[in-house]
Amino acid sequence: MTELLTAAQMRAIEEAAIASGQVTGLELMERAGRGVVEAIGEEWPELRAGSRAVVLCGPGNNGGDGFVVARLLWQAGWGVEVFLYGEPGKLPPDARVNYERWVELGAVEALNEDALFQSEANRSLDNQDPVVIDALFGTGLSRPLTQDIGRCLSSLHHTDGISFAKHVSVECPSGVCIDSGEVLGRDYLPTDTDLCVTFHRAKVGHYTTALAQAVGKLIVVDIGLDRDPGADLPEIYAGLSAMLGISTQAGVEEFRAAALSEAMEYAQKTLVERDEPVVLLQAGCAEELGKAGWTGEHKYSYGHAFILSGGVGKGGAARLAARGALRIGAGLVTVGCPPGALQENAAALDAVMLRSVADSEALRDMLEDPRINAIGVGPGLGTGAREVDLVRAVLETSRDGKGRGSGSGAGTARRLVIDADALTLLAKDEGLFGLLHKGCVLTPHGGEFARLFPDIAERLEAVPQTGPAYSKVDATREAAVRAGCVVLFKGPDTVIAAPDGQCSVNAAVYERAAPWLATAGSGDVLAGFITGLLARGFEPMQAAETAVWLHVDCARSFGPGLIADDLPEELPTVLRRLGL
Numbered sequence: 371m372t373e374l375l376t377a378a379q380m381r382a383i384e385e386a387a388i389a390s391g392q393v394t395g396l397e398l399m400e401r402a403g404r405g406v407v408e409a410i411g412e413e414w415p416e417l418r419a420g421s422r423a424v425v426l427c428g429p430g431n432n433g434g435d436g437f438v439v440a441r442l443l444w445q446a447g448w449g450v451e452v453f454l455y456g457e458p459g460k461l462p463p464d465a466r467v468n469y470e471r472w473v474e475l476g477a478v479e480a481l482n483e484d485a486l487f488q489s490e491a492n493r494s495l496d497n498q499d500p501v502v503i504d505a506l507f508g509t510g511l512s513r514p515l516t517q518d519i520g521r522c523l524s525s526l527h528h529t530d531g532i533s534f535a536k537h538v539s540v541e542c543p544s545g546v547c548i549d550s551g552e553v554l555g556r557d558y559l560p561t562d563t564d565l566c567v568t569f570h571r572a573k574v575g576h577y578t579t580a581l582a583q584a585v586g587k588l589i590v591v592d593i594g595l596d597r598d599p600g601a602d603l604p605e606i607y608a609g610l611s612a613m614l615g616i617s618t619q620a621g622v623e624e625f626r627a628a629a630l631s632e633a634m635e636y637a638q639k640t641l642v643e644r645d646e647p648v649v650l651l652q653a654g655c656a657e658e659l660g661k662a663g664w665t666g667e668h669k670y671s672y673g674h675a676f677i678l679s680g681g682v683g684k685g686g687a688a689r690l691a692a693r694g695a696l697r698i699g700a701g702l703v704t705v706g707c708p709p710g711a712l713q714e715n716a717a718a719l720d721a722v723m724l725r726s727v728a729d730s731e732a733l734r735d736m737l738e739d740p741r742i743n744a745i746g747v748g749p750g751l752g753t754g755a756r757e758v759d760l761v762r763a764v765l766e767t768s769r770d771g772k773g774r775g776s777g778s779g780a781g782t783a784r785r786l787v788i789d790a791d792a793l794t795l796l797a798k799d800e801g802l803f804g805l806l807h808k809g810c811v812l813t814p815h816g817g818e819f820a821r822l823f824p825d826i827a828e829r830l831e832a833v834p835q836t837g838p839a840y841s842k843v844d845a846t847r848e849a850a851v852r853a854g855c856v857v858l859f860k861g862p863d864t865v866i867a868a869p870d871g872q873c874s875v876n877a878a879v880y881e882r883a884a885p886w887l888a889t890a891g892s893g894d895v896l897a898g899f900i901t902g903l904l905a906r907g908f909e910p911m912q913a914a915e916t917a918v919w920l921h922v923d924c925a926r927s928f929g930p931g932l933i934a935d936d937l938p939e940e941l942p943t944v945l946r947r948l949g950l
């Protein structure tokens with residue numbers, strides 16, 4: 371499990387490590403700078419002594435990292451030019467030390483567009499593919515960049531006469547709020563970056579679409595913050611006691627107690643400041659499916675999923691969802707449609723069963739069957755009065771104590787996936803919205819989210835002027851609390867949140883990009899995947915996480931040319947590859 375951090379969490383972790391005596395800020399900065407240089411070497415092994423770099427340093431510790439990078443590249447024989455935004459006298463202590471170390475080796479010029487143009491790296495005729503290293507702002511960005519800095523960054527790519535072949539960002543492209551992935555002020559897009567090097571853990575913003583689209587490759591460098599803060603204490607004491615000549619056993623114990631209590635105090639502060647972590651979904655989240663296994667005695671052991679369909683000519687979406695539910699392992703899947711659409715559906719369904727559902731009364735009768743333990747409602751449903759009644763029936767008959775299934779979800783309320791048209795109905799009808807319960811999963815895309823939670827969407831859309839900016843993670847968490855159930859907010863950066871604060875990100879970006887998943891009907895298949903897993907007894911959060919991860923994996927496994935119908939058919943290949 372990989373946790374994604376906010377800037378505040380990262381700061382707290384660093385502070386705790388420094389306070390425990392485990393490491394100094396200066397050492398962390400050295401490791402960070404070294405990590406950047408190593409990442410450059412691995413990415414472009416052809417660059418070596420004689421290559422050129424321009425390092426842009428900012429007024430904080432991100433700038434400090436930049437001075438370390440400059441020094442290490444210089445020591446490796448590179449031609450290095452350094453530009454500083456800010457005053458040397460105002461640099462924080464560790465950055466100041468590294469500034470001083472650099473000025474023994476080379477010059478520091480004030481950063482502006484003209485200076486970049488005039489830089490040797492830009493003007494030299496040896497054309498060595500100069501690298502520009504952006505160490506202006508990292509986790510400490512608190513307001514929009516001034517226009518002159520914004521212009522400098524834009525000029526790196528968009529101005530005739532300035533050309534830097536390779537662009538490296540330290541922590542993140544400067545100007546981006548690392549909690550949200552947003553450019554503060556939204557005056558321009560994040561600067562395109564070939565390589566973004568961050569430290570200890572990726573931050574939440576790295577996995578948002580806005581930032582990921584600008585970053586070619588993300589590297590997370592280990593700066594040694596995973597070690598137990600108490601682990602080094604005996605050595606530290608041994609060193610100190612030898613120095614001071616106080617080596618007694620009592621002294622050892624006293625020293626340990628004092629140092630540990632300080633470390634504990636910081637650790638507690640760190641924990642208090644932390645929400646439930648935001649988790650990046652990885653292959654491991656699908657392991658639950660393996661653990662759930664295929665060991666049942668009969669089809670009802672795997673639950674019975676029911677998908678409500680729209681009328682004549684509108685059944686494709688429900689059929690896609692049904693196919694998804696069946697492939698992901700629901701024991702039985704039934705599509706319920708209006709009588710007039712039976713013929714159309716019968717012609718298109720085989721393994722999926724079919725029932726006629728004339729109206730909400732017929733539906734309530736059907737849902738007397740306790741074996742139906744998961745329902746998917748919304749894809750292609752329609753948004754008329756009949757559909758309002760159907761959605762109400764589904765919600766009312768699935769609240770606590772109703773719809774106890776015989777599958778592994780037995781003993782819990784019937785679970786629901788509410789998607790597409792059903793979300794539109796919820797947005798129009800407060801009464802329906804009020805019927806939501808913890809067994810539901812809402813799966814809005816951006817438009818549906820804005821209809822359901824207009825004030826939250828408005829806050830998310832507002833141009834952020836200060837950091838940390840309100841993020842998709844914040845928005846989804848807030849929506850989940852309001853709805854009282856799991857909310858899965860779709861997109862290349864799908865965020866899933868539960869009312870208790872659990873939150874995960876399924877990122878179809880970087881090496882997991884699957885832009886061809888944006889194809890008509892793919893959301894319907896996702897709704898089906900979740901419904902199928904709910905039928906199998908998965909908890910709502912776990913069902914949403916597993917389904918969305920497999921959804922992207924199916925798209926990646928199939929590749930470009932994918933249409934929604936291919937997604938369920940690709941699932942067996944994906945499951946086999948995962949060893950499930």
Ligand SMILES: NC(=O)C1=CN([C@@H]2O[C@H](COP(=O)(O)OP(=O)(O)OC[C@H]3O[C@@H](n4cnc5c(N)ncnc54)[C@H](O)[C@@H]3O)[C@@H](O)[C@H]2O)[C@@H](O)CC1
Pocket residue numbers: 384395398399400402428429430431432433434435462506507508509510511512513514515516540541569593
């Ligand atoms: N704290 C540590 O121990 C470590 C920090 N590291 C680096 O330090 C960075 C964080 O350092 P800081 O907290 O100093 O933050 P930054 O260096 O990201 O920026 C903070 C500085 O920029 C100013 N500032 C913020 N927004 C501005 C704007 N729009 N225009 C002009 N000035 C602006 C602030 O007033 C402050 O002086 C990380 O991203 C990472 O690169 C690494 O060296 C690892 C260790």
Ligand SMILES: Nc1ncnc2c1ncn2[C@@H]1O[C@H](COP(=O)(O)OP(=O)(O)O)[C@@H](O)[C@H]1O
Pocket residue numbers: 790815860861862864878883884885886887888889890891892893894895896921
């Ligand atoms: N660029 C993208 N990369 C990866 N996945 C995407 C991208 N754009 C959309 N998706 C995913 O595709 C699906 C589209 O669902 P939705 O918008 O409901 O479409 P439809 O209603 O046509 O099924 C969602 O799961 C969404 O997360």
Ligand SMILES: [K+]
Pocket residue numbers: 432504505506507508539540541542543544
């Ligand atoms: K930066």
